[in-house]
Amino acid sequence: MSPSNRVVILGSSFAGLTAALKIRKHLDDRHEVVVLDPRARFTFIPSLIWMPFGRRDADDVTFPLAPLYDHKGVRFINEAATKIYVDAHTVATGSGQSIEYDKLLVATGPRLAFEKVPGLGPAAGHTQSVCNLEHAERARAGWQRFLQDPGPVVVGTAQGGSCFGASYEFLFNVQHRIRKAGLTALAPVTFITAEPFLGHFGLGGVGDSSKRVGAYLDHLGIEGIPNSVIKEVRAEEIELEGGRLLPFKYAMIVPPFTGVDAVRESEGLSNPMGFVPIDDLFRHPKHPDVYAAGVATAIAPPEPTQVPAGVPKTGQMSEVMAKVAAQNIVADITGAKHREMPIAELSAICVLDGGDNGIIFKADNVLAHGIYANEHEPSAHVMGGPQAHWAKLAFERYFLTSRKHGMVAF
Ligand SMILES: Cc1cc2nc3c(=O)[nH]c(=O)nc-3n(C[C@H](O)[C@H](O)[C@H](O)COP(=O)(O)OP(=O)(O)OC[C@H]3O[C@@H](n4cnc5c(N)ncnc54)[C@H](O)[C@@H]3O)c2cc1C
Incomplete structure (x- = not known):
């Protein structure tokens, strides 16, 4: 024994x-x-x-x-x-x-790690976060203020960040809510990201994610700026390396971890x-x-x-x-x-909800390239449409219900 x-x-x-x-x-x-x-x-x-x-x-x-x-x-x-x-x-x-x-x-x-970018974050800076419950509650109070005094919106992931899916999902949802509130003309949305191209996700892309994500941003009328480096966030303004200024009334930027x-x-x-x-x-x-x-x-x-x-x-x-x-x-x-x-054999299922639409990525051997290249090839299935929203709802229901009742796969 x-x-x-x-x-x-x-x-x-x-x-x-x-x-x-x-x-x-x-x-x-x-x-x-x-x-x-x-x-x-x-x-x-x-x-x-x-x-x-x-x-x-x-x-x-x-x-x-x-x-x-x-x-x-x-x-x-x-x-x-x-x-x-x-x-x-x-x-x-x-x-x-x-x-x-x-x-x-x-x-x-x-x-x-908000401190890595001057002016970032809800505590000592000027941007919102949805990375934990307290931040999301605070981001809600900020949204209420934004609805009273709307203007440009900036969403993104800061340099050194890795949680790209969260910023894409928030981006799509923010645009959905702006449209529903009838504020599209008053609130142009810009997406900034450390990724070398849209839909890279820190993974080198997933199938034709670059094309899909680019097309979805175009469809939503959002400007996406890859290779972004935030120099500083000030009240109602983000300065990117290179000098571009992005004014905002509401900004949600995922920090580096x-x-x-x-x-x-x-x-x-x-x-x-x-x-x-x-x-x-x-x-x-x-x-x-x-x-x-x-x-x-x-x-x-x-x-x-x-x-x-x-x-x-x-x-x-x-x-x-x-x-x-x-x-x-x-x-x-x-x-x-x-x-x-x-690591090369990790799979990824990534659902990018967009409120009433979105994109679903399912990839096998998602990191089987670069330093992890081996005999396996990355393979991916990508699907766009309202099913993405329902897939996210199903994920929420599945995870919360199964874990709350102590259920886990064998
Ligand atoms: C806005 C947002 C949306 C996302 N959407 C998706 C999605 O749709 N699909 C998806 O697959 N992933 C999504 N993710 C990513 C997902 O949330 C993370 O991958 C996941 O939470 C990571 O789980 P984890 O257990 O590693 O860490 P965490 O979930 O961060 O949990 C870490 C835990 O450790 C505890 N802890 C911290 N320090 C200590 C300590 N010193 N001692 C003991 N405990 C400690 C914390 O309290 C916490 O409970 C999203 C992330 C964000 C931010």
């Missing part, structure tokens, strides 16, 4: 929650599963694009974690990890707890950006008891770009990574078979 083990998971969102449920399901009761997260509720981040327009409230897109974990036999600690000591196999928390682990999964997502401080500041755990390196098992190459999944992982861009642009780790990709990491943690403990998932 194998000795009892404690698996500690940092973060309880797409990656951490999925992994916790899967690990709990496959380990017997001798083994303990512990989850830490400073957030008491799971938030379905993809729906935050609708919140500024009053299409969702917090209760629609969140649920409490403690009852679910209680029911499943997972110990939930509603606190952030403050430091990870990989040599000592312990995690420290803000309240002074020191938690030992046999296996650790880092699923702490991103830190929103780094890893969270607790990971970045823990010796030997991450790269300088705070992301955790991983091998084909989603395991740390130097610390075999440490795994990572989701946005917390270090995945280098397949090819360099003129303006720094990171690889997106979408919710669906984070879920896949979490399942692989979970299977391998269980395999370490039980002696079952490990599962390899080279």
